Amino acid sequence: MTSASDEAGAARAVNPPGGRHRPLSVALSGGFRLVLDGGAVELPFGAQRLVALLALRGRMGRSAPAGTLWPETEEQRALARLRTALWRVKQTVPELIVCAGSRIDLAPGVEVDVRAQIDRSMSVLHGTAVEPGSWTSVVPDGDLLPDWEDDWLTDDRERLRQLRLHVLEDLAEQFCAKGRFGLAVDAALTALLAPYVSPPQPRPQSAPAAATPRAASQTLPGRPPTPFHPPSPSPHRPPVPVHGAGRLV
Template identity: 60%
Template sequence: MTDTRGNPDVPHQLTAAERPAPAHRPAQRTPGRVAVALLGGFRLTLDGSDVELPGGAQRLTAALALSGRMSRSRLAGTLWPETEEHRALARLRTGIWRVNQAAPELVVTAAGEIALHARTEVDVRDVVDRSLRVLHGGEVEPAVWSSGEEAGDLLPGWEDEWLADARERLRQMRLHVMETVAERLCETGSYGLAIEVALTVLRADMLRESAHRVLVRVHLAEGNIGEAWRAYETCVHVLDRELGVRPTRATSDLLAGRPPGVRRRGLSHPH
């Protein structure tokens, strides 16, 4: 091979040893342990450390945490319903950039839809999954009902319209789960805990007749007929005062046929 390094008219061909190393291409960043908490307030953590996000980026993250995945136009319209579409989409792009700057690859796009990374932990999803297992006959985990009040409401203080359906769904699920738990506890003879769980439901919604009914059943199962009548009378009084109605047949039949002598003076007989 002719050496051309000394000839200025011939371009010098670099040897393998002289060629610069190829530019290093970093591998795609994968998020660490990412958790989004929505109960009791918004919180984003990355590997256990809090991540600060501005308000718009928080709402973007929360909307995806609740919905799972959404198209760009739908997500933009949900978050900024009173803004022109092109401006809403611009805000969305900015929001995605800000989230991914704080927590790399947290927001991803696939098949034209936007979602949180599949490894993202979301407290609401966890509560819903465990609750559905209980409602379908699965084992009752203490965390499903014991932390119901402690966990807090869904994003308290946020007034966004898109939260209304999610809040009501979560509220109804919590109440149904706690009623189911109270009934299961009653079946196993854990009457004190069953009463406490039933009363927790009534503290959340005193007009919930099904919870009054559970409480009456527990008292009857424990053999406390007087307490059952007292619980029934409370139900009668609350429904009459607030709604102007009487308990349904399903509730009144629980005490129908009970010896009148066990009733306290002033308690109305179910009919």
């Protein structure tokens, strides 16, 4: 449980005494970006990994990020690497991470693009209508840290990919119901042709449900998995070429 002194310390971190509030944001879609007061900030890669983990998982005890980021390292050495990463973050952006006892987290008020994308997507999945002219703004944009090869990112990456597919399917259904068939085709094709959506990698576990990409979507609240069956071309007419889909509106 967070104490009053911890909350006061977090407030001081984001709003330094005698200084104004400096907006901070962390972007993980398409690559790591840290922006402070409108300007890009460079962090060492080890520090980037720590910030990304906290952005995705939230508050953690120190042993959890140490074991996640350096799983093949002896515990004390992993904790030492964590302390080094924290020190480097504090040297560059002291208000980014808050340490409260044995737990660490991003400071309150730090904006994270993935969190905002998930909130918008879940709003659509729970029935919020989307304006036809702005439907692309509610779709998670870009893969999660595509150039990183960390194993701990696999589940987060797959969850966002499946979330994106579900949102696009819902949008296609919404547009069909409104008679906006051109937009429905655009949304459906975006789901089908997304270059970064890949089949799941085999994992050493016995649960057969983990073998299909749709099974991963069962973790999304209120959204049962639904198989996608691509339409078969009519035998009486040739299929419509997809390159003109964007002009059907």
